[in-house]
Amino acid sequence: MEYVVMAAKAVVVFALVSGSMPFIVWAERKVMADAQARIGPNRVGPFGILQSFADALKLIFKEDVVPTGIDKRIFYLAPILSIIPALITFAVVPYGGPDLKLFGYPVGYVADLKDVGILYVFAVTTLGVYGIVLAGWASNNKYSLMGALRSSAQMISYEILLGLSIMGVVIGSGSLSLVEIVQAQATPYFGVIPGIWLFAQPLGFLIFLIASLAEANRVPFDLPEAESELVAGFHTEYSSFKFAMFFMAEYINLLTLSGVITTLFLGGWLGPGVDRFPILGVLYFSVKTVALVYFFIWLRATLPRLRYDQLMRFAWKVMLPAALINIFITAYWVAR
Amino acid sequence: MSAHQLAFLVLGVLILVSALMVVTVRNLVHAALFLILCFAGVAGLYVLLQAEFLAVAQVLIYIGAITVLILFGIMLTRKITGGAQPPLASHWKAAGAGAGAFLLLLLYVAMTGQWQVSDQPPMDSTTTLGLALVTRYVLPFELASVVLLAALVGAVLLARDETR
Secondary structure, three states: OHHHHHHHHHHHHHHHHHHHHHHHHHHHHHHHHHHOOOOOOOOOOHHHOOHHHHHHHHHHHOOOOOOOOOOHHHHHHHHHHHHHHHHHHHHOOOOOOOOOEEOOEEOOOOOOOOOOOHHHHHHHHHHHHHHHHHHHHHOOOHHHHHHHHHHHHHHHHHHHHHHHHOHHHHHHHOOOOHHHHHHOOOOOEOOOEOOOHHHHOHHHHHHHHHHHHHHOOOOOOOHHHOHHHHOOHHHOOOOHHHHHHHHHHHHHHHHHHHHHHHHHHOOOOOOOOOOOOOOHHHHHHHHHHHHHHHHHHHHHHHOOOOOHHHHHHHHHHHHHHHHHHHHHHHHHHHHO | OOHHHHHHHHHHHHHHHHHHHHHHOOEHHHHHHHHHHHHHHHHHHHHHOOOHHHHHHHHHHHHHHHHHHHHHHHHHHOOOOOOEOOOOOOOHHHHHHHHHHHHHHHHHHHHHOOOOOOOOOOOOHHHHHHHHHHOOOHHHHHHHHHHHHHHHHHHHHHHOOOOO
16 A cells, blocks of 8 residues: 555656646746746737647657667667656655645655665766767767767766765755755744755855756756757757657756755745644745746846856866865864 | 565566676667666665665766766767777687686685575664764775775876976
């Protein structure tokens, strides 16, 4: 029975996460349009909200162009490899507390891996690079390959930062479990300020935020697909539904990373009144996550793309020392 | 046959077949992909042994970092299309003899060794592992760090621009 409940939770979360993707795309187009003093999509459905569905239908019926001289098996495998890691990360992200129960079963999260938790998130995110690298390599196109090479170097560099920047949170919470990390944020500082890690770990939060932008290939770190330099980077040769899968993976990644940041630094499901009405937790988690997604879109509308050498120098010479300093300070503060 | 044994059997076949493919396929990128599959199978074995931390570390380090670097290296050094490589390196006889001898040794140890079986489930493996690393095994742990540091310094030295 336990497994049936877990499978049911997995299906619901899977459906919600992938189902929210068209709306994120719509939101991105609308917010970008606002930022650039345009109107944005407004023809399909009220406020153009159905535009993404129309685009998805269009993409399915487009011709599936397969270039010559490619490695066909890997060419087909790559979009699948890029979408799976994006989806399975949500398995450990708690969207409601352990008190949230349905028929006596905890439904606040799909699984709580007590021993590994946050490490699972990193292990899965690192797999995302394969979709991009293999797509670029299999396409038999120099722009694709350059995108792939950039992507692999970028993601390896920024993964290290991703891992180091949360060490402060892990040391402070004393746990790798995402549920326990959220619970550690329940006690307010000085009795009034919310006890979320954002306030105790501002440096860790900033580094994690920047590194996750790079991990999701979002502006200003979208070098693997820099359209003004590489046509479209790793997905230049992809068309029709295979292109749509890369597109989906990117937006689901955005949502997943926002969820992870909410859990680690913004107190996850915590909020006023959540002790008495655990269902409110889902609402708080969603509001925080959506706010972060909005923030990422806002950044895209605001910032220019970094140059490749700037990107690498910034990672190794600025962020890495900062992350290490953050670990030392936190360790001292905890051991004191 | 229990579900546990079935899972072990499936993973074992997966690991062996993918390992065989790594050394026999002619395309280096395909070989790297089979290597990922092999590592993933080993991670699965760790999960079966309830060593979750090791399983995640296996995915994080071997699949997430090392194989990406291997692919990165292949793409930087070979032609874009990869090209076919001869399936056997020139020293295959010596390598085969060495590997065969090692296999025999492993078989001997596996058959004759006295293996202790515990019916206790392992407790909180990450905490235990972390504590053991900084108490009982602190010397090997520090030695490994020094080796890694030396490798880092060596890499920097090799890559450094001589003219500056």
